[in-house]
Amino acid sequence: MVLGFEYKSSQIFAFFISLSLFPIVSLILSKSLSTFCIVLMPVAVSNPFAVQSYQVAIYSHAQDIPQFALDSLRYHPVKSNTILPLLEKRMNQPPSNNGGEVWVVVHTGLDVKFIASVTCGAMGNYPLFIFTPIPYSYLHPSAISSPVYLLAQTLLRSVHRSRIYSVFAPQVVAEVFAEVWSSLTNIGVVQKPYYHAMISYVTNETLTLRNISSIQGAHCELRPATLSDTNAVAELCFLFASDSEPFLLDREGAMYEARTLIQSGQCWVYTVTRPYEPTKIACLVAYTRNTNVAATITKVVTHHQFRSQGCAEKLVGRVCLHLLATKRYVSLFVGITNRAANVYRKVGFIGVGEGAQPVQDIDPYIELGFDRKYVQLGHW
Ligand SMILES: *[C@@H]1O[C@H](CO)[C@@H](O)[C@H](O)[C@H]1NC(C)=O
Numbered sequence: 001m002v003l004g005f006e007y008k009s010s011q012i013f014a015f016f017i018s019l020s021l022f023p024i025v026s027l028i029l030s031k032s033l034s035t036f037c038i039v040l041m042p043v044a045v046s047n048p049f050a051v052q053s054y055q056v057a058i059y060s061h062a063q064d065i066p067q068f069a070l071d072s073l074r075y076h077p078v079k080s081n082t083i084l085p086l087l088e089k090r091m092n093q094p095p096s097n098n099g100g101e102v103w104v105v106v107h108t109g110l111d112v113k114f115i116a117s118v119t120c121g122a123m124g125n126y127p128l129f130i131f132t133p134i135p136y137s138y139l140h141p142s143a144i145s146s147p148v149y150l151l152a153q154t155l156l157r158s159v160h161r162s163r164i165y166s167v168f169a170p171q172v173v174a175e176v177f178a179e180v181w182s183s184l185t186n187i188g189v190v191q192k193p194y195y196h197a198m199i200s201y202v203t204n205e206t207l208t209l210r211n212i213s214s215i216q217g218a219h220c221e222l223r224p225a226t227l228s229d230t231n232a233v234a235e236l237c238f239l240f241a242s243d244s245e246p247f248l249l250d251r252e253g254a255m256y257e258a259r260t261l262i263q264s265g266q267c268w269v270y271t272v273t274r275p276y277e278p279t280k281i282a283c284l285v286a287y288t289r290n291t292n293v294a295a296t297i298t299k300v301v302t303h304h305q306f307r308s309q310g311c312a313e314k315l316v317g318r319v320c321l322h323l324l325a326t327k328r329y330v331s332l333f334v335g336i337t338n339r340a341a342n343v344y345r346k347v348g349f350i351g352v353g354e355g356a357q358p359v360q361d362i363d364p365y366i367e368l369g370f371d372r373k374y375v376q377l378g379h380w
């Protein structure tokens with residue numbers, strides 16, 4: 001009933017979190033220096049936030065994340081796609097000077113409420129990502145303000161405020177965090193969201209591959225990109241970024257991204273070769289956040305010249321077929337007003353596209369930025 005569409009972007013800043021609403025809290029420093037505990041007034045209601053206390057811990061090494069937190073992320077392979085893939089990668093790397101990466105876990109006993117990460121990828125620093133295992137309908141601003149406040153406070157002790165250039169999370173969570181963070185740091189929230197999207201996924205059971213004819217009079221291939229495609233892939237990365245304000249790329253950045261994607265084997269292309277013409281790349285699909293169980297499509301770009309010819313549907317479908325041979329889910333985010341949602345829907349992504357019915361866990365996500373005078377923009 002309370003699906004995210006109730007929170008339209010025009011209303012994002014309509015609600016105002018009064019600090020006086022926060023329950024009276026007492027801060028107890030526990031034995032472990034990294035663990036703080038906030039004790040709240042007991043409330044006897046059966047919802048995930050009607051608890052007596054929240055605990056919080058912050059970790060700077062992936063290897064230290066407790067098992068119950070990992071289990072919670074792994075139990076939700078789609079929702080955790082912004083955090084778990086990199087966390088697992090770091091767990092398999094020797095612990096070293098990690099460039100300031102941290103993870104914050106807010107929990108009650110073994111019950112995870114929120115996990116936040118401050119991490120970086122090949123192209124730069126990531127936003128603050130926040131995961132919650134709790135169904136969206138329970139994420140009411142007044143219910144989550146205390147644990148989110150605790151998260152923000154804990155983060156601010158370890159991370160410089162200039163590092164948090166934006167927050168990307170389920171919409172209500174990001175909105176509450178942005179307000180709280182703004183009040184703690186005196187850094188304003190950028191009014192226009194950087195990104196407003198729905199999460200979705202496809203499985204073997206929902207995958208639909210329509211028989212779309214290839215481009216007429218040309219030899220077409222759907223295949224993993226190779227280094228000989230670097231220039232064309234870079235062109236499409238450049239195009240993609242130019243549409244992703246404020247995360248623009250220059251030509252050099254686009255070349256670097258293209259090489260990184262191709263070398264890591266996380267990029268497929270739809271090539272078109274007409275007689276007597278050099279091969280062109282009509283469409284590109286990249287998937288960069290992957291675990292053994294789930295892959296995440298992070299980029300789909302169709303060259304202007306090849307729009308509206310079914311290229312994206314064909315390539316996304318082909319890539320999902322490839323990924324679903326070994327993984328249970330392929331997830332992605334799609335902009336709330338992006339017509340590509342209809343393409344994904346045709347391929348079998350659930351809960352998105354025209355006329356889609358609400359589906360459990362197909363929730364709205366939002367990225368809210370902080371005043372760029374005081375933060376250093378990253379890239380993702
Ligand atoms: C797909 O469509 C083409 C013509 O567009 C047809 O020749 C081919 O047999 C079809 N394949 C399948 C599996 O339906």
Ligand SMILES: *[C@@H]1O[C@H](CO)[C@@H](O)[C@H](O)[C@H]1NC(C)=O
Pocket residue numbers: 204324325326327328
């Ligand atoms: C999905 O289906 C394919 C083909 O039917 C199969 O080989 C693959 O193992 C399935 N994937 C999973 C994760 O079950």
